[in-house]
Amino acid sequence: MHLPDFQYLAPKDPAELAAMLAEHGDAARILSGGTDLLVQMKSPGLRPDYLIDITGLEELSNIKFDDGAGLVIGGAAKLEAVMDTPVVKEKYHGLWQSIETIGARQIRTMGSLGGNLCNASPAADTPPALVAFGAEVTIGNAEGDRSILLEDFILGNRQTALATGEYLKTITLPAPPENSASAYHHFRVRGGMEIAMAAVAVYLELDAKAQTISDAKIVLGVVGPAPIRATGAEQMLIGQKPDEALLQKAAQSCADQSRPIDDYRASAEYRREILKVLFERAFDDAFTNAAR
Ligand SMILES: Cc1cc2nc3c(=O)[nH]c(=O)nc-3n(C[C@H](O)[C@H](O)[C@H](O)COP(=O)(O)OP(=O)(O)OC[C@H]3O[C@@H](n4cnc5c(N)ncnc54)[C@H](O)[C@@H]3O)c2cc1C
Structure with missing residues (x-):
């Protein structure tokens, strides 16, 4: 079908x-890389009168890091550019894994x-990691501008907190402290050209002796309409020295908090089982790196 x-x-x-x-309100859509938007416009349904191209806006493409402000990524920064920024691989490994x-x-460059x-x-892939x-x-x-947690920005399937006339300007990640690390693990059968069946992002901070977990954020992806904070698992881990x-x-608590769908890719039951394995892999990855 034509555009x-x-x-x-x-x-x-x-x-x-x-x-x-x-000026143009709901008749306009922002065009960034177009890798989602143009595909959707070729299907029946989405017919914006105006496309507003933000790719030429330097202010929205910057990627900056400092120990105080953390990592600030412009709303139009390309996935490949974020991934190629050395501090991302070094200090925000879970984000790097989710982009990779x-x-x-070709898709990451656009x-x-x-x-x-x-x-x-x-x-x-990137919302749970972020x-x-x-x-x-x-x-x-x-x-003017307003800032909110990303957790409160993604409201559900294709729903965000953006009101008419608003755009995403920047994404900010705090500077990670010593003895912290992150990981993102997903499961899919045919690599990046297929969507994942389930994913888990883990962020851990350890105490000074790098043995006890002082903070944990566990986020489940693809098993609900928006990323799910596995708060039950987080509470179990904080203050503890982990064992099998x-x-x-x-892992069971992650599966219990998930809300997966049944579809032709995988049953809900299978996704819950996969989620437990992904949690253990992501935890192990993050814990090993945080303890180094
Ligand atoms: C072959 C293929 C494989 C893919 N594989 C994956 C995958 O493995 N994992 C994955 O997560 N994604 C995947 N994608 C999806 C896609 O590439 C990503 O979602 C991409 O990051 C979208 O960015 P974009 O710049 O192309 O957005 P666009 O298509 O330009 O825009 C997407 C939507 O966001 C809006 N928008 C964009 N920027 C802003 C802004 N700053 N403020 C407000 N609104 C904005 C647009 O109006 C539009 O509604 C794949 C896509 C294709 C075509």
């Missing part, structure tokens, strides 16, 4: 972007991190 007609707009800066969004699994280099979040697919870091998003609009019995209880 439907639309008017192409290219703002020169974020202020002009906000003005265009305010996406599509292929697609943006902001687009992956705003598209809000329950199967998207939620595990306690990521915050800054939302821009013609009136505790990890098995935490």
